[in-house]
Amino acid sequence: MSERLVAPSHTNTSGDVVFELRDVGVKLPAGPAGRDILRRVEVRVHAGEIVGIIGPSGTGKTTLLRVLSGLLPPTTGSILLGGQPVTGPSRDAVTVFQDYATALLPWRTVAHNVGLPLEGRTSKAERRERVDRALRIVGLAECAAEYPWRLSGGMQQRVQIARALVVEPRVLLMDEPFGALDAITKGSLHDQLMDVQTATGQTIVFITHDVDEAVYLSDRVMVIHGSPGSIVHEVTTKLPRPRDQIATRDLTRFHEVRHELAEVLRYGRLA
């Protein structure tokens, strides 16, 4: 491995802890005893970090994200966001859902979808300005007056990302954000997301079942495994930024991380 390739990325693992899950367990009502979905999950996310959580299906990935977003209270353990316990959804951590088509309001134009979280909280002028800025960040300023369902899947997902960015949250939570998109669209959205993150310094936690996506986007990847699911492994990617769809994927380090993750995903631990 050449030194050049492990040049320090602007990984910020030494920054403040933004998000912390302590011994989180989730039991959902199913049958007389209920079913354990997550057990003893420990996660720590630092400011400005991009953390990918990857795992096979049925290991509680989406449940974990719902817990992080405050939509689902954990059965045991605690969640801290900026040091404060999370008791419900917070505007400091906004979620981008996988199903953009149902998560956007079809009767509202793109601009009105993006402005929704600001309604009744800011002046009209400020709202217009922030919506405009968010749309420019995701490159959709021209589509402001369009209905979302007239746009392509990739564009719709960018609308949803803009709607999250407009809140200016400390953390962006994403549930398999690019899972429903084709490989080419996915690639260009990856780069856009990285650009946005570089510009805003946002902390991002995303869920995925795509190993390449996890390696490419993340500063740190956590593997969730088992039933009930728990975090079984963690890798710091140490890939240089800015990343490049071709060059980054050719790096030896990229393949090392990829290999490591694939192994853990198959055996639940390093072989």
Add this chain to the structure above:
Amino acid sequence: MGAWLKRGGRAANWTGLAVVLAVLVIWQLLVTAKVVSYSSLPGPVEIWHGFRELTGPDGGLAPALEHTVRVVLTAWAIGTGTGCVIGLLLALNQTVASWAYATVDLLRSLPVVALIPIAILVWGTGDTTEVILGAYAALWPMLINTAGGVRGVPPRLYDVARTMRMSRTATLRKIVLPATGASMLVGARLALATALVVCVVSEMLGLQSGVGNQLVLEQSAMQPARMWAYVLLVGVLGIVVNAGLVRTFRVVFPGVAAVAERSGR
């Protein structure tokens, strides 16, 4: 109806109108050539003359039409308003739903037309009876479509509302109502059609005014052309009020209308 709704507001449907015109011409030719010959079936030209007589100085069409339109719209407004509120309550409140569902199911399956004679016995032959009947008829389609629409709101949208920390009122106003809008429009249109039918039938069955009443009077006066004029008038009235409703909806709620047209409803 979906295609029709989509087309309205853009170019007029000339091919469709040409077919209507062709049917009228064929009808006239069949009657003139005595291929079809019933004393009670005049041709379109004769019906048109009947219509001109009715719109003349002592024709009686204008007051009858005014009465029916006024009563139908009043009944429709009361019925859909009530139906909308009850529908929302049924869909959003589990307690209301468990108490009221059996009653709703029972009442809505009663044919309204069968209630007309009873209503006339109870409330007499005035406008009140007609408004009550029309409103009652308009209530059910609106109620069912509203409740169904609310239950069809994707759960994801409630997640979205929660992640934005929207209040309950804001969620109702900004998520639930617009997401139900397309269904409510369907309910409102069905309600309008039903209210018109029930009002005209109740006018025919004993009320003393309105288009239905005039229609029966012309029938007993052996005036088939005038009778037909009223029949066609009721048809045109249905088309006009429906189109008016759809256009108003499109202007007031452009986004919801766009979604409704997209889903072909």
